[in-house]
Amino acid sequence: MDQNIPQVIQTVPLQYYVFFATALFSIGVLGVLTRRNAIIIFMSVELMLNAVNVLLVAFSAFRSDPNGQVFVFFIMAVAAAEVAVGLAIIVMIYRNIQSTDVNLLNRLKF
């Protein structure tokens, strides 16, 4: 690896990264809106966060500005904390209703 990583990243035009990240993000949004299993919804949310990470790294490399990449570390750390809390909530619900289907949770209604 003689080439440094930002140069490797720059071999692909920036628009491609933007389109790719937007596509990933949209898949995540669609997943959240259409799936009914709490764990799959949660995975879709992670997909959205990773789309953001890709986008930040691409911008950061193209602008030779390290801020974006540092931001990504923070997003990863926070996402890990969220996973811990989120899975704990899902396990708690599974213990009570033996399911992770969000449609079964309808005790709170207008």
Added chain:
Amino acid sequence: MNSIILLSALGLGNLFLGFRRSNRLLLPVMMLILGLVLTVNFLDWNQGPQSFFSGMLIVDNFSVAFTGIVLLTALVLVPFSQRYVLDEEANLAEYYSLLLFSLVGAIMLASYNHLLMLFLGIEILSVAMYVLAGSDKRNLRSNEAALKYFLMGAFFTGVLLFGMALVYGATGTFELSSISFAVQNPVNESLRPMLYIGMLLMLLGIGFKVGAAPFHFWTPDVYEGTPTFFTAFMSTVVKTAGFAAFLKLLVQVFPAATAQGVWLPTLTAMCVLTLLVGNVGAVAQTSVKRMLAYSSISHAGYLLVALVAFNGALEGASANGILFYSLAYSLATVSAFGVLKLVADARHREDYAGFNGLAKTNPLLAFSLTVSMLSLAGIPLTGGFFGKFFVFMAAVENGYIGLVIFALLMSMVSIYYYLRPIISMYMRDADDADSAIPVPVTTFQSGALLVLALLTVLLGVLPGLIAGVL
């Protein structure tokens, strides 16, 4: 900044109190911690802007004032956690520490100067709230509230982050003043759409956190399912911090006229919709807790009026209006939720009829709920009246007369649902034997209720104490 360090250290220290067999010390220690941090926070008042972490956090009068509101709210709220038995094995010290940690997030939201700190503040605040929303582990309603809050919150965090990434791509920086400069003097005109999409996605993300329509749909469900003590925390601290962050974002990042041309219509539409949904939704509710949830949506609407009447600085009519309104709203909401919690715990019901005859059995509870309802409705001689007055004045000065008339109409609607609990308490008799017994209240709780009622009336009689401090 000192308050952030103190809260984190003392929050960790507070966890060690959990090793003690008895929980009696927890509440006094918690109040001491909050009182201490509140005092330390005001040492920074008028010390000029101080920057920390290479300018990522800025402590100025704006952040000190909002930190003060948030800490004061938490201080008067904690007495209501007494006799809060969630679970026999529940470790109460952990809940208190989580509250302290989430306050750190709220303070970061009031003092950020870098988008990273905005993101971290929102997450520190929210992750603690996800846990607290589900703290009643065996109760399915609490479980459902936690899951809904968590999934929706994580989703909108993703939206907020995507917005930040796009703004970063268009401007090349995360620092507020540099972004603002880059928005005003764009290097590359073709990046403008990306900037505006990013900006709108960020507005959407924060709009969700403060519960503005059309992203309010989670609020009634989550507020209803969450244990009442934490609902009160959510609807006051989270909302105040969210609006401080919202105002800072608009004032310091997107004040440029071209950017305003995009977010101002969006925000005005959100504002009208929020006022409508909040007030009309509250009328239809049969549960007081759910009514208060819708009422918190409607108050987000009034605060949005002040945001729309933005004047490009962290001082002046708009910022002062938001400050005063948040304070008056927080005080009134804490006492409303406090009384609701006490009554609901004793009588096991949350509907209006549960308040029947409360004036005979507990005159103090009835009195403080009356003061808080009048303040929320904006009746003169209470803080809520001047809160609305300042917000509407700011809007009129900027020429939003139509918006103010609409907001006034909506606040007339709100009088209907705020007077209903008062009528139940004073004009109806208890309908079952259970309700004829006085609701148990501890000394701390009656003290907190008296202080809240006093402060609400004080704000209504001498608004000059807080008005115009920024």
